[in-house]
Amino acid sequence: GESVGLHLPTLSVQEGDNSIINCAYSNSASDYFIWYKQESGKGPQFIIDIRSNMDKRQGQRVTVLLNKTVKHLSLQIAATQPGDSAVYFCAENTNTGNQFYFGTGTSLTVIP
């Protein structure tokens, strides 16, 4: 099966600092990646996505970087706020059967 993994299960950052959450994927044929945020007691929330023909995509305070050479994906959150505390998942779409494979998640804690 597909393998999408996260380098760090937990991450703590000071409020106002930048956060970087990493994700490794195994299928070089994957063509679409998504980052989700899941707050306690809620469903995952779409943050940002990127297609394999791009290296970088920016959103509001978030940037996703894709390195296809090493099959690595990262999510950068600028000026991290307490409301950013959540579990972050990366998901990979192999475009074969529309299946998405999710990593186990990284728990981000923002220290005030």
Added chain:
Amino acid sequence: DSGVTQTPKHLITATGQRVTLRCSPRSGDLSVYWYQQSLDQGLQFLIQYYNGEERAKGNILERFSAQQFPDLHSELNLSSLELGDSALYFCASSVNSGGYEQYFGPGTRLTVT
């Protein structure tokens, strides 16, 4: 609020029983996806329906089945329940069939005793 609704929020049942989880997608979305989230497995894709037809199948057990109705709501049926089926079950929806920009509901927490 994602616009995706799921009922019930909580469900407690005994082993061997059968339950039905319901999902209403966002207005205008044709695809519905079902996921299982357990502590040790993370988010696992189960199945996708697009405009009433099964589109993709993931790690769905034979004891589980789903369907999407003409009004686009979907139901996930879980039968012969086992303790290991205890988990959060999420429904997501998207406009198209490609899985892009899925919006998740709040989930149904199933506890099998």
